[in-house]
Amino acid sequence: MSEPRATSDLVEIPDDDYGDIPRETLIGLYHHVRLARELELRLVSLFKQSKVVGGLYPGYGHEATTVGSAFALGPGDVLLPLHRDLGAQIARGQPLKYIFAQYMGKATSPTGGKDGNVHLANPELGIVGCISHIGAMLPVAVGISYAGRVLGRTVVTMSYIGDGGSSIGEVHEALNFAAVLDIPFILVVENNRFAYSTPVNRQYRCEHISDRAAGYGISGVRVDGNNILAVYAAARRAAERGRRGEGPTMLECETMRMMGHSVHDPAQYVPRELIEEGRRRDPVARYERYLLRHGVLHEADVPAWTERVAGEIDAAVTWAEQSPMPEPAEAARGVYAEGGSGRTLGGGV
């Protein structure tokens, strides 16, 4: 397959083109895409039981995009996921138990209850959590990569933006910074057709967001975001380009938001046809069919996988539920790094 160009032609990857992806990776992707789906369904059910504190923004339907992209990163790379990217967090190794503890506001969550939902970090795994201000993590990603360069190590950074988020000014700033400095930064654009209730035709007038890449002089790639192997292959290629010093990539993944903006939102503004089309393209079922068709997975294996995924989630939920809530006075602590208290990505220099 030819290298993506600095335009946003849809990169169509025929099914037989995945021959170079090892079986282990194919199975790893399957495991995580199933986990991502079940994890969120469990969170929705915990939400209905009032066990989730605050909001929940399901990434149901995005699993191929989030898992496929983050799976392409290497050990020293850094992920900066956004509000619908739990799939990316777990693909990077964020323990499930931390995720549940975080949503429940428990003392055992990585933020100790100081922040909630998908605002999770993990310095050891190279994950920096987001702030709620969409777009604000993109220049941070560029800085992380740049630091790698100064310290003599290539650090690929990957962050995310939605079709709505693509309208924010900082997206332009960060892509332009990354472009002029040849930063190995991958911006995954999760184009799921809606930003809260606002459809894409109220966000941009160009044909595709990734068409903008050419204007920055960077690589723009567009893939079917419900095809996990297409996302994985394109993200891996973007990471390789970055490592070769060829700069950033805008990777637009065309997907569909299959639930409301949050669990509070019934999404009545979404036309039924789009939902139905999204169902037909369901990324999890589709990948499973692919693996079965290619003999990577056998019909008889599926129930065991289902059980394994449920078991992992059950264990994590139990751990989180049994975890204590934080001590109230903890709220007053930890504003400043004192006496060497702070951590650094990659364990320092």
Added chain:
Amino acid sequence: MTVPARTYIEAIREGLRGEMRRDRRVVCLGEDIGAYGGAFKVTEGLLEEFGEARVLDTPMAESSIVGMAIGMALRGLRPVAEMQFADFISLAFNQLVNNAGTLHYRFGFKVPMVVRCPSGGGVHGGPFHSQNIEAYFFHAPGLKIVAPATAYDARGLMVSAIRDDNPVLYLEHKFLYRRVRDEVPEADFSVPLGQAAVRRPGRHLTLVGYGSTVAMALEAAQTLAAEGVEAEVIDLRSLVPMDLDTVMQSVRRTHRVVVAHEDRRRGGVGAEIAAEIAEHALEYLDAPVGRVAALDTPVPFSPPLEEFYLPNAAKVLEVARNTARY
């Protein structure tokens, strides 16, 4: 050992250069800071010594300059970002307040970075090149703020700001750049964050200032002394953390206090100091806390207007006399 006289701006540069020599993780970034040496020439010569990777000329995008510095800090560098003028930090407000200021609290990251802010008026820069920005950020948790008044402190506080593991706003006063000159040792030294300096001892009245108002307070104190009023002058040096102990101890001895800053009065740092004194030392006060500050207007351009807007030694003196007489 020789202790040469240095201007405030040279002291800032020497602080930066010394830390860049000492620690390869210290990296400067900002607009026009490389070959040009910065709009005020603070970074002159650094590119030649440290190279392009460590003296990074950036595109014009303040939010991303600060955002990028945050990323650099997370990955193990000690970035020093320059705002060409402090006024433009409004574009980076979100990055500082929400991102830099919360990363330790939420995730336990350290964010060792400095944002240099050429601040203040008196140079006829008009509404957008003369502002003091401390009050906007004084309110925000997770950020530290320093404001040197002398060349010695300009270097010593730069060193401490760079070595600190938190985001620090370093307010360098443009008016002082080439007007303030004092003795700065050649040897390595630092001035700790959060420690005020008593610039002049006195027993009748306490004058509290920082940055440009320290010199005004000293000038006013000299006149007061001739009138038989011995004013103690405290230079805060660091606003967050703030050395309120030194202020309180002084107030408990002198029983009268005037707080002076160049920033606007309403909601300024002085209001917080006055409230702290009211809460913790009211019974020691023989007069209401006096305040000297700029007008609550944009910074006007024309010299007579700007002079009317800004505090000066005469205005400090007037409020100090009223407080002393009360």
